[in-house]
Amino acid sequence: MEGDRFMKLETYPDEEMLAIDLANTIAGELNSALMQDESARVLLAVPGGTSPGPVFDxxxxxxxxxxxxxxxxTDERWVPEDDPCSNTRLVKERLLTARAAAARFLPLYTAAHEPEEVLAELESMIGPELPIAVALMGMGPDMHVASLFPGMEGLEQALAPDAPILMAVREPSRQEAxxxxxxxxxxxxxxxxxxxxxxxxxxxxxxxxxLPPEEAPVQAVLGGTTVHWTE
Known part of the structure; x- marks a missing residue:
């Protein structure tokens, strides 16, 4: 693929082969990170949505x-875990099961009316575990990544080098927290x-x-990223 020379593209004949290969790659990278320091913890970041389900399996x-x-x-809707739209629900049903049930989950939602009320509390659990060892991300047709949407309020801050760990945002089309x-x-x-x-x-x-990241937020994270694609 033409474009960012630091980005690598892997293509697969079908979803099953992609899921198997990507899961094996992530497992290998996590194992390498664990072996770097046998007393340390490592952090895995994953997206919500339906696409990563087979990888989680x-x-x-x-x-x-x-x-x-x-x-x-990588992001979460401001809804309780029992809501059908909850990314947490997907991760707990598809990833944090079998052997992976022993992992510790760091939530991006807790009971509060608005996310701004508890961002500091959520950040306090994530900050000590950074940096992320392995980040798996998704992308929407509008070129958003995580919940960084083109045209959303606060996007410039979310893309800044001195951005906080977490931000509360609203999707422009729905104003969903x-x-x-x-x-x-x-x-x-x-x-x-x-x-x-x-x-x-x-x-x-x-x-x-x-495009610049302000128009295509995924552009902000493509450097050094391996893209896994299937039809």
Missing amino acids: DLCAADLEWERIDVVL RVTLTARVLNGALSKHLLISGDEKRAALERALK
């Missing part, structure tokens, strides 16, 4: 020291992977390579 069975792994979402890791935190990951499927998202990625 394979990754959860990996033979790792899951008790030393923390899992955090969300909490997201900022570009600085995602970019600080030791390994970064972007999972996309279908021609629409492939075309969106091609567009993003030619």
Whole structure:
């Protein structure tokens, strides 16, 4: 693919092969991080949505020291875990099961009316575990990553080098409250992977390579990232 010379593109014949290969890659990277310091914990960041589900199904069975792994979402809707739209619900049902049930989950939601009321509390759990060892990210057709949307209020701050760990944001089209890791935190990951499927998202990625992050937020995290794509 033309574009960011630091970005790598992996293509797969189908979703099953992508899921198996990506899960094995992430497991290997987590294991390497665990071996770097046998007393330390490592942090895995994962997206919500339906796309990563098959990857989670394979990754959860990996033979790792899951008790030393923390899992955090790249972003979360401000809804309780029992809400069908909760990313936490997906992660607990598809990833934090089998061997991976021993991992520790760091939430991006807690009971409060608005996320701004508890951001400091949520950040206090994540900050000590940074940097992210492995970040798995998704991308929307509008070129958003995590909950960093084109045109949203606060995007400039979320993309800034001195951004906080977390930001409360609202999706422009729906004004739905969300909490997201900022570009600085995602970019600080030791390994970064972007999972996309279908021609629409492939075309969106091609567009993003030619646009500034303010118009295509995914552009802010593409450097050094491996993109995994299947039709």
